[in-house]
Amino acid sequence: MRVTICAVGRLKSGPERDLSARYIDRFAKFGPSQGLDFNRVIELPESRASNANTRMRDESAAIEAALPGDSLLVVLDERGKAPGSEQFAEMLGNWRDAGRRDLAIAIGGADGHDEALRSKADAVLSFGRMTWPHQVVRILLAEQLYRAATILAGHPYHRS
Numbered sequence: 001m002r003v004t005i006c007a008v009g010r011l012k013s014g015p016e017r018d019l020s021a022r023y024i025d026r027f028a029k030f031g032p033s034q035g036l037d038f039n040r041v042i043e044l045p046e047s048r049a050s051n052a053n054t055r056m057r058d059e060s061a062a063i064e065a066a067l068p069g070d071s072l073l074v075v076l077d078e079r080g081k082a083p084g085s086e087q088f089a090e091m092l093g094n095w096r097d098a099g100r101r102d103l104a105i106a107i108g109g110a111d112g113h114d115e116a117l118r119s120k121a122d123a124v125l126s127f128g129r130m131t132w133p134h135q136v137v138r139i140l141l142a143e144q145l146y147r148a149a150t151i152l153a154g155h156p157y158h159r160s
């Protein structure tokens, strides 16, 4: 199953980009042994509309348009369900075993995701109820993807 990260906003050069790249690289190397193939990060520009609802609508529409056709869609949002790392690994494993070709995981912009995108998503997942900057979410997601692959492999990186 190919895994695509779709993010509103650019990760500029600096420590957040470096750390995110480090975990993406680990996931890209380790994931294929578990049938999880890193595809790419799609970065979308923030909407310049003056109204927050319009910005969310524009950005969510851009996310949908950018995704590989027939992707499973996971939206990251602080109001979503907060699985543990082992549950997240199980979700990925189940989608992979169901023969899904593409999984896309979407990170919103400063205003978050439009309700319409959240309701279309196959899962809305949270990294806790606190709001994190999108740069930090990119790092958390990359690390959790790598961790999930190691959990599926029974590799000792993850200790429960």
Ligand SMILES: C[S@@+](CC[C@H](N)C(=O)[O-])C[C@H]1O[C@@H](n2cnc3c(N)ncnc32)[C@H](O)[C@@H]1O
Pocket (backbone or CB within 6 Å): 075, 076, 077, 078, 079, 106, 107, 108, 109, 110, 111, 112, 113, 125, 126, 127, 128, 129, 130, 131, 132, 133, 134, 137
């Ligand atoms: C700065 S946050 C946007 C917050 C916005 N006020 C909202 O209501 O969604 C940017 C993006 O980071 C992600 N994000 C931030 N905190 C998160 C959390 N606790 N769990 C999952 N994703 C989170 C979401 O994708 C969010 O759209």
